[in-house]
Amino acid sequence: MEIIPVHMDKKIRPGDDLPSTVVNALRNSGIKLRDGDVIAVAQSVVSKAEGRIVKLRDVRPSKKAKRIAKKVGKDPREVEIILRESARLVRVAHVLIAQTKHGFVCGNAGVDRSNAPPGCVTLLPSDPDWWAEKIRERIQRDTGARVAVVITDSQGRPFRMGAVGYAIGVAGMKPLMDLKGKKDLYGRKLRSTIVCPADALAAAAVLVMGEGGEKIPIIVIRGAPYKRGEGKIKELLRPRERDLFL
């Protein structure tokens, strides 16, 4: 499996045609895409193309936001934006752990100051699967390659220090895969063993993106094991009542 970085110096602005920008960046990189390649695209560029950028000075914090902001020492306008992005708050501390309206549990509901224009924050894309599909379609139309697309984000996680890449949107692939039927060392068929290629590929992609200080928002992954098909990110979200870790 190869993880190939694609540099992009162009700054994405709201309303930019992201699918065509991605195709151009891939072309400029000289990589000839093949069927089965997975294209990872960083959340930050997707959010910017969608215009998911908020100027803090335009935000009027609610009473609740002010109260939380005071308690945890954050900017009340930023707390207001986090609350708007959240379906529920998991924990209120210097980082607000929240479940976003998409269902992701992450720090500050994905509201991010880094790589945002000065005085602004970026929000997660409103529908990352939709963006993944738009990029997948455009790549197929313009290059003929039948690829999968993963929109990636970098997130903290329970139990372990350090952020790691996660998938927040997919197209052209199932986010999960069952290894059932493969034989183990003793020749017995593996019982149902569900793995998550979408997250594993996102982890590898984001590690390589990170080296570029956000100048590598696109990664081509070649030779990845995954199941093609129409997949949705919600397939990998664990229903809370089935989450034994909590």
Next chain:
Amino acid sequence: MEIIPVHMDKKIRPGDDLPSTVVNALRNSGIKLRDGDVIAVAQSVVSKAEGRIVKLRDVRPSKKAKRIAKKVGKDPREVEIILRESARLVRVAHVLIAQTKHGFVCGNAGVDRSNAPPGCVTLLPSDPDWWAEKIRERIQRDTGARVAVVITDSQGRPFRMGAVGYAIGVAGMKPLMDLKGKKDLYGRKLRSTIVCPADALAAAAVLVMGEGGEKIPIIVIRGAPYKRGEGKIKELLRPRERDLFL
């Protein structure tokens, strides 16, 4: 970055010289190691070499194990082994979520029936860092290459379905890395951004291992971004009181 599978048909038995087996498998693969390569080794072969295999018929379950086994419908002998491996139980259900004595929070405290000989279970290695270091040393002695080694495991996780690879032991690398100092798109230096190359590399490695039905217990990762040095896996374990996700 390249993720290169190394096939190994030899079954590892207790007492086998694992470091030399790994070096031989690498040699047979024809891969010429380079300084900076990361060698991922699956927990299952490490556990077997250490003799961390328990015959269920040799186990006498305690009263507590019997009580839990009855409640959740598991084999009381398996529950007994899980309890012995655990520092604390997080959740008692059809999978026992437990924190192992190493500090990992995982299903069944890492006690595993798959890929174990019939009637047996495997336990996690007692000191995965030690094994990583032994393998690292042997590779350097026999090939001259200064590599890092990651012992990997496949684990379920909170919030998301599907197992993903995690690091449970490291040598020759820091499990965490700070991207501080890299510049963002606006030319500002990134504030402290701690990422976890050990887990990201384990995720990629285990995805590729999984395709082999455990016949690919070794992966060579070339071109990975990580920080060399003496690292310990405990550096990436988040102290419970600092875990905002729980």
